[in-house]
Amino acid sequence: MKIPQGHQSVMPYLMLNEAEGFGEFAKQVFDAEVNMTKLREDEKTIMHSELSIGTSTIMFCSATEQFTPQTANLFVYVQNADESYRKALDHGATSVMQLSDQDYGRTCGVLDPFGNTWWITSVR
Template sequence: MKLPNEHQAVMPYLMLNKANEFYAFTRTVFNAEETLRKLRDDEKTIMHSEIQINGNTIMYCDATDEWKPQTANLFIYVEDADITFKKAQDAGAEIVMPLNNQDYGRTCGVKDPFGNTWWITATNE
């Protein structure tokens, strides 16, 4: 199977209110890089956009009357869960699960201002 560059076989596709602000959040918290952006005819509404976080793609768009908001739970490995947790809070995320140590790593959960829950984890290695 041949996949387009920068794509994986399974990728989340989020339909969000304030999709442009979602990109700003992911850039600030997870160092996301936008790889594609297509706007609707009004030149404001995101019809389709893609970001990369550590080589993984998340697709998203602005929700519309036809395509209602659809958010997700996303599990993400990071280098330092404490730093990422602080960045997420500073960027407006709500704490779902405080930082704690588990057998699989240092972990926490935050809900971003767009309704997505991020399960942030740094491994014990």
């Protein structure tokens, strides 16, 4: 099986209101890199975009009448959960689970301004 470089066998594809803001949120909070963005004919809304966080790729686009908003729960490993939690809250997310120490690491949960829940974990 061939997979394009930078892709994985399974990748989330989010259809979002304010997709442009989602990419910026991911960059600010998780040091994501937006690898490509293709705009629709209106040159305002995103037809397709891809960003990477670490070695993982998230695809996303602007929701339309045909492709209504589809958000997700995303589990992400980070270097420092406390720092990512603070950054997420500073960029408009709300807490759904306070920072805590679990047997699998330091973890928390936030709801981003675009309707996605992020489960943020750093391994000790």
